[in-house]
Amino acid sequence: MLRNATTQHPILLVHGLFGFERIGPFELFHDVKQALNAIGAQVFVPHLSAIHDNEVRGKQLLWQIDSVLRGTGATKVNLIGHSQGALAARYAAALAPHSVASVTSVSGPNHGSEIADFLRKALIPGRLPEAVAQNVAILFFDFLSQLNGTRLPRNAVAALGALTTEGVGSFNDKFPQGLPKTWGGHGAEQVNGVRYYSWSGVVPELDVSPSDPVQGICRALSEYFITEPEQNDGFVGRFSSHLGTVIRSDYPLDHLGSLRRAVGRHPAAGDSIGLYVEHALRLQAANL
Template sequence: MQRNATTRYPILLVHGLFGFERIGRFELFHDVKQALRDVGNRVFVPQLSATHDNEVRGQQLLMQIDRVLAGTGASKVNVIGHSQGALACRYAAALAPEKVASVTSVSGPNHGSEVADLLRKALVPGQIPERTAHEIATQFANFLTLLSGRRTLPQNAVAALGALTREGVSQFNRTYPQGLPTTWGGQGAEVVDGVRYYSWSGVLPAAPTENLLEFNPVHRVCRVLSRHFTVEAGQNDGFVGRYSSHLGSVIRSDYPFDHMDSLRRTHGPSIDPIELYVEQALRLRAADL
C-alpha cells in the first residue's frame, strides 16, 4: 500500500561542496528526488555555487526559495541539505525563518571538518608534513576528477575550504547557532524561531571487500581521507565526523555510510539511504510541515 508522505510545503534538496549533476552514471539527488516525488511531494533542486563560502551560497539559496514560493504559491519550504548544503540551509533559515518550515542536515559539517582543516593547511607550505600534505592533496584531486557539472555561478574554492574548517564553521556558528547542541555529541533544540531542525549522518562501516574498493572509487577516497581524522578517528564518513554533524533532533549519526552513500542506494544488505528521505517526509508530514 502506497504511503502518504506528502508534505505540506515543497522540499528543496540542496547540494554541498562541488555540487554536480553526475558522478559517472550517478545523478546527484536522482534517487532521492524520484523517491520523494513517488510519495506525492513537490521537489526542487536549486543550483548553488559549487565552491564558495556558506553566506554566498546561503544568499543564492534564499533567492531560489523565493522563486519556488512564487511558482508554487506555498508560504514556506522544507530544505534538506547534504554536506555543505546543510550550512546554506541553516543560513537561509536564520535570515528568513518565515520562509523555512524545516532544515534537515544530511552528513552536514555543522561543527566543521577535520579534512577541511588539513586541506587548508596543505595550501601553506611547511604547516604539515610534506608526505601527509601530498597524500591529502592527491586524494582530494582524485575525488574532484570524478565530479562534473555546471560552473556558471561564481566560484571560490579557497573561500569554500576555509568555510568548512572547524575554525571557519565555528565563526559561522557564532552568528547562526540555531539548532546546535550545547554539549559535544548531544542534540540541539528541535524548534527555533518556528523552524524545525533535524540531522542524520553516517560512519564508515567495517573494512570493505576488494570488490567495493575496486568498483566504488569515491568510497576508496573516503577510506583514505578517514585515516587523517584525530578527534573523531573511526567515527567519520571520510569527510565529516559523526558528532560534528549533529544539529537539532539527531535521528541517527552512525548509519553505515560513507559521505556520498547518504545520497544513493547501496547494493549491500544494510539500510537503504533513500528510504531515510521518505521517512523524513513522513516525519515532516506528521509535524504538519
C-alpha cells in the same frame, strides 16, 4: 502499495560544495528526488554556486526559496541540505524563518570538517610533512574527479576556509540556531518556528561496495581524522554533524553514500534513500 508522504510544504534538496548535475551517469539527487516524487512529495533542487562560502550560497538559496514560493503558492519550504548545503539551509532559516518550515542536515559539517582543516594546513609550508600533505590532497582531488570528471575550480582553496573548524565556528557565532549546547548532544528541536533535524553516517567497517571507488577514497580520507577517528564519513565527523533533533549519526554510510545508492551495494550497506522517505513521513506527521 507506496506510502503517501505528501508534506504540507515543498521540499528543497540543497547540494553542497562542488555541487554538480551528475555523478558519472547519475544525476545529483536523482535517487532521492525519484523516491520522494514516488510517494507524493513536491521536490525542487535549487542550484547554488558550486564553490563559494556559506553565506553567499545561503543568499542564493534565499532567492530560490522565494521563487519556489511564488511558483507554487506555498507559504514555507522544507530544506534538506547535504554536506555544505546544510550550512546554506541554516543561513536561509536564520534570516527568513517565516519562509522555512524545517531544516534537515544530512552529513553536514555543522562544526567544521577535519579534512578541511587538514587540507588548509597543508597549504602552509612547513606545517605538515610534504608527503602526507600531498597524499591527502591527491585523495581529495581524486574524490572530486569521481564526482564530475572535471578539474577543480581555481578558487577551491578559498572556499575550503568556509568548511574548516575555524570558518564554521565563525559562521556558528552568527547563526547558532539548532546547534547542540554540548559536544555530541542534540540541539533545540525548534527555533523561531523552524524545526531542525540531522542525520549522518560513518565509513562502514565492511567493504560494502568493493566496486565503488568513491567509497575507497572516503575510507582512505577517514584515516586522517584525529578528533573523531573511526567516527566519520571520510569528510565529516559524526558529532560534528549534529544539529537539532539528531535522528542518528552512525549509519553505515560514507559522505556521498548518504546521498545515493552505492555502486554494487552490499546487503549490509545502509539504505540511504529510504532515510529520505522516512524523513518525508516524519515531516508529514509534524504537519510540515
